[in-house]
Amino acid sequence: MTPPRPSPETAPADARSAATTRTAGAALVCAAVALVLVGSGLWLTVAGIVAAAAGLGLGIAALVRSRGTSRRRLLVVSAVAAIVLGLLSLVTGGARLALWPVAEAYQQCVSSTLTLSGTAQCQQELEDGIWSYLSGGPEASADSSGPAGASTSNASSDPEGSAPAARRL
Known part of the structure; x- marks a missing residue:
């Protein structure tokens, strides 16, 4: 007996949900890496700011894409966490570079x-x-x-x- 196949309407929604989940995960990883890097030397701080900007952008993209997905709550929490960590890293790294x-x-x-x-x-x-x-x-x-x-x-x-x-x- 073969498992039931997803209907053509749910297949794109599942693929979109999976892509959005990957985007939110990448945003969290970038933001976490940025948080670690901004407290280091000059070039690592610059790399941390770049990672923070990437995490912030990916977090916003995941938040926008999460509309209408089955895992909306999890994606919103992940995206907001990535945005907050990205902003914190961006401000911290920017202040560190400025001073x-x-x-x-x-x-x-x-x-x-x-x-x-x-x-x-x-x-x-x-x-x-x-x-x-x-x-x-x-x-x-x-x-x-x-x-x-x-x-x-x-x-x-x-x-x-x-x-x-x-x-x-």
């Missing part, structure tokens, strides 16, 4: 610090650098955020450097 010099100085500062107070100092320098960068003021110099600059701003991690810092207080 690249300040973000790079912060990464160097954090990687060279050993204490929580040093990390707090790096956070303060990041906030000051962002405001300075956005206001058009002098940028945070690269030499103050390097390993030598981190040891002066992170005096508690260097026993020899903490004595002069204590005298200044």
Whole structure:
């Protein structure tokens, strides 16, 4: 006994539903990859922004195509999740690229610090650098955020450097 064949009317609808499901899945994958990539180095951040844009476009396409399909709820949830993740990645990556010099100085500062107070100092320098960068003021110099600059701003991690810092207080 052979299984019943789908009627000619339902075959295109099933094919459309499957294509829309693949589109929503691809959108979710692109958005998830973008979310991971935007927190990395310069070129990976750029690749993350491209993946976020692709995820956003595929999510919108899946949302539009989901009309009249049998899996509409699942497709809408997937497409909306991809759109939200894509937008989040796009904004995060764009902000990171726009503030690249300040973000790079912060990464160097954090990687060279050993204490929580040093990390707090790096956070303060990041906030000051962002405001300075956005206001058009002098940028945070690269030499103050390097390993030598981190040891002066992170005096508690260097026993020899903490004595002069204590005298200044």
